[in-house]
Amino acid sequence: MKKLNVMLGAVLVAAGLTSCKTDTEMAAENKIDRYESFYDSVNNLEDEEKMANWNAIKAEHKNRLSEADAAIETMKEEEQEDAQERINDTKQKYEEMEMTVSENVNNAAANTLYVSYFGEGNGIGNDMKFEWVNKDNILSVYERFVATFDANKDNYSRQDFDKIKAWYEALDTRKNTVEKEGLTSEDNGEIAKLKLGFAPKFKWERMTAKGDENEAAKEAANE
Structure with a gap:
């Protein structure tokens, strides 16, 4: 019974901490969550879909990143470091993905150009x-x-x-x-x-x- 009371007390404390957050702080966390979710959703796309929509993806990434960066300024000081780490980690993963997609886009463009000059089945763009x-x-x-x-x-x-x-x-x-x-x-x-x-x-x-x-x-x- 004593153990149960301790557990219930911990839950109540956690609930109290959550309820103490202002709407602004909750909105800030949501924006960082949105940035991470955006990366996850794009990363789960097929390569062809990423390539076909890459310009739109880059524009949306810029918006989501700006939102997340601005959100940090509205958070409590003790929460900002963790939030910044989350943003940096997601940004790094996005940049790695961007390098891969850009390379794929460039290779596809080179192959299309090559085919226009030499036809299908006659090598590829770096032949x-x-x-x-x-x-x-x-x-x-x-x-x-x-x-x-x-x-x-x-x-x-x-x-x-x-x-x-x-x-x-x-x-x-x-x-x-x-x-x-x-x-x-x-x-x-x-x-x-x-x-x-x-x-x-x-x-x-x-x-x-x-x-x-x-x-x-x-x-x-x-x-």
Whole structure:
């Protein structure tokens, strides 16, 4: 009986402490709970869903984190340290997740860009060997490459231009090998014409894109 009375007394004390919290303090705890719950809900999503909604997730994370940070200021001093640790722990886990998702997004974008230039089933975005290119198809590969660039050059970012440049140089390296495997002089001549028209055009578009992005960055910094 004495043990039961002690337990009941402890419950009453805990209830009394809870009831002493103001609405503001309870609201502050709820905001920190919301921040942790937000991370958990996003972390439980499939990778594809995270990638598809990442911009919205980043915006919502910013809001939830701001709420949680502001909530600490309304808490009792003895509770602030624990609350800050909870926020920091969740923020660290979110940043680790962000790195993974960003890498997945970049890889998916690179693969999509790669497919637009070389088609499905012909390697992936970081393929620099082009072993599937041979004397019989290399002219059509160059033709598709140049046509794809002409059709989409106004939509590329600086990073896209860097990837395209790397692929183009790797394709040229592959051409050196294919020439030794029986590339016809007719096809070689047609490829030379394509390259002659492509090189200055690509250089200009890439330089313009870099200039536009630098200008946009300056304007954003001055806002």
